[in-house]
Amino acid sequence: QNKVDIGFWTQAWYQHVENGKGDNGLNDFMLRRVYLAVKGQPTEYLSFFTHIAVDRFGQDGLDNPSMGLGSGLTFRDLWITLDMDESFKIQAGRMYVPLTRNYGTTSTKSLLTTDLSFMQGGIRGVIFYTSKVGRDDGITLWGNPFDGLFQYRLMISEGIESIANPDDNLRYVGRAVLNLLEPETGWFNQGTYLGKKRVLSIGAAFDLQSNLTLNSEPGQDNFIWTLDAFFDHPVANGAVTAESAYISLKNSTQANSFVQLSASDDADFFYIQAGYYFNSPVAVGNIQPYFRYETVSIKQKENTGIFSGGLNYYLKGHNAKASLDYTIINYPEADAQGIFTVQLAVGI
């Protein structure tokens, strides 16, 4: 109770973006994530956690020191937890918006794919919901009743704070998960368990902020709901990981020029991803190929399809790995764009 506990992890990237600089390819070296973790528990019921972090450090053209995005440094996650019972905790501060599994509960240190789903901020993408780099400031009630068979997270937060929210209405986000095999009871899940855990998890969530002014039109409610499933299980000489989610978005608060999403648009998103971890090492590490297929359907606009294929090479689980990814974005009205990524990731 008298010491802080410190960890560190980072992901070094080289990324090549086809037609990323006008008609030329873009060569981008960056640190995709750099997270210094500090945690401690000064007394029985109270603990704290923070990530001092930058995302996309050195990405071409990205320079937002306020948010630790491209440059600078800031607190990414930062909360105090009042842990009254395994089935009831109160957490206050800046933390994940508990909406999707992919970015709402999964640690980005332990993803199956080289990066998150494109619509949730992966590769070169932008997050489709209101957030401060995937987090929001507020309070979350959460817990794992019934020995972790069930997990709930209910957040009250700020969401949109600008003049787009004239009444300063709060935002409500709720997520419920059923763990049908081994329970996932922590705040951060893993994106793939490398054969160490048997998980079948079904999740559903919503996100609501009312009476916003979007695209100059007042009185709009931003509402999102989602349904997702996650499966991770040892099989034969390895382990399979699969994850899928459907997301319905009404009155978008975000814009994303890649897929032509604009404020106040309605849209549906879907992705499915899977990977296979080989128990038998190749040279000094273990390999795990994966793929992801993602679709973006915006009402009264053409659909976009995004396909990723890649490979992880684990030297010491998620604490020392290399990854390769090739993602291709199939635009409705323009040529497809390929993005190639190499990652080296370490952590303690």
Add this chain to the structure above:
Amino acid sequence: QNKVDIGFWTQAWYQHVENGKGDNGLNDFMLRRVYLAVKGQPTEYLSFFTHIAVDRFGQDGLDNPSMGLGSGLTFRDLWITLDMDESFKIQAGRMYVPLTRNYGTTSTKSLLTTDLSFMQGGIRGVIFYTSKVGRDDGITLWGNPFDGLFQYRLMISEGIESIANPDDNLRYVGRAVLNLLEPETGWFNQGTYLGKKRVLSIGAAFDLQSNLTLNSEPGQDNFIWTLDAFFDHPVANGAVTAESAYISLKNSTQANSFVQLSASDDADFFYIQAGYYFNSPVAVGNIQPYFRYETVSIKQKENTGIFSGGLNYYLKGHNAKASLDYTIINYPEADAQGIFTVQLAVGI
């Protein structure tokens, strides 16, 4: 001598500001302070100290990564101390301006009230003197002669650096304190000692920077003097803490729209605050109600009165506590404005 020593403390807030967003109330979740402390002593006479920090992290509309105010992250306190003798130390770097007791010597981790005096940056207030979030860059000579009966701090610093200081004159700040009971010999005092220390301390200080251009008028001297008293003592089944200060300001360098303070104004500030700590626990912690009354008198303008009442609930002293505060600002020509604050604070 071969290790750095690391600490961490943070204060999570929900604040409701009446008429804080036009005619609507403002709901603001923020981390009021997040301080990572790093200190060490590489050799006998030399030591260092720093706070890597953000204040008001996530406060609505506040976004100043340069200063770690609202967003970003920076060094808040940062100095090297040459400790030649308990009665004579030289400290160089960025540190508290040794002017008031409330924000010039007290650790904001251990305040009696939920936040500082309104005119010194508490609640939603703004600091009335030149500073970098209460600090300045310079050198301070300080010490505790006569076994700590006496403490002095004499700072030479930069103060105003812009074109408002055409000759780049240095700033001089001095503070002297008489400790009539137990001495307070550290750089940081506590705002309330929870019955663990008997203190009666009388302080006086000045702050001078000459020949400034304020409100477009050259040749003005910014001069502040202050007198304050602090008392902390066990009584009956608890402990009482009381603090009061009078501040006289000539040729203000700061503006504060809340109380209509402008550059080059003359003004007087006064506050008195007191609290009572109960030794007998209520459930798992100890309670301490407090109040503060503060006045702002600006020459040729109407007075403003500010009243705060609140309660601390200690689970483990200043390392684990919860606080409630209600502050009401009585403007001379407008309706009074209430501000309600809930705090959860932890530290190691």
Add this chain to the structure above:
Amino acid sequence: QNKVDIGFWTQAWYQHVENGKGDNGLNDFMLRRVYLAVKGQPTEYLSFFTHIAVDRFGQDGLDNPSMGLGSGLTFRDLWITLDMDESFKIQAGRMYVPLTRNYGTTSTKSLLTTDLSFMQGGIRGVIFYTSKVGRDDGITLWGNPFDGLFQYRLMISEGIESIANPDDNLRYVGRAVLNLLEPETGWFNQGTYLGKKRVLSIGAAFDLQSNLTLNSEPGQDNFIWTLDAFFDHPVANGAVTAESAYISLKNSTQANSFVQLSASDDADFFYIQAGYYFNSPVAVGNIQPYFRYETVSIKQKENTGIFSGGLNYYLKGHNAKASLDYTIINYPEADAQGIFTVQLAVGI
């Protein structure tokens, strides 16, 4: 393999710049460097290193939180090393541009002179090559073959990223060093070894980025080459340190108003510096006087000469020292300008 290792060092400065504020002298208190070092090795071949840092914290008029320059905070050095063999390492992330000895391989914690060469960012100077505070994002292959007789560093990095690099061409930097006495095999060398190491090192390096648009003219290649020598050896009752470098710059990417360097200029730089460390302590520490003479010759412009003289006083090597420096810049067409610096530096 399960713990991060943390260090900290900082340099507190008072600097007086003659005619630094119009016709008046400028008084500048700052923290010249504040570096929190975090390193670790999660597995046999992979390690990480970072400096969380600010340079020139509080320097008058400097406010760049994105780069941790004057304000804010950011990652300064940040890399993952794949250490396959002492003679072959792959390092990815943000790191020194391996061009000069002075700022390309020397730790700024252990300089002979109070600061770097003026043209490499010392005193009040600006770095003459493309960089992010002396670093760039990319990948470096390096190693120490032949028991460290030889060290090479070959970097592929981003260099200029803006529209001045329309094809997004990569930058190539290479440096080779011959160690004729004891080898220097680390990433960071020391600027002076205080009699603890015998070094005679000859280095040569180049820096190339092609097809840039400089000064509105497309198709220009930025090319730099340099030759340098470093000598450090015990003599009689002390130790001598000497260093010299010649640098040839074609098509400058940087501007520097002090010496009238502009984009697309060609220029030659030269400096020689030496110091003598006395083994016999004076009072509680050891003294080391030094000087540096530096010249700047820009094609079709007048030359500038810069002379520095100073003194280090070591209480505990580079972990606790004080320094004095007086630098005078002899402009071709204006009065000479003196800059006086006092430094207190500590580290663990």
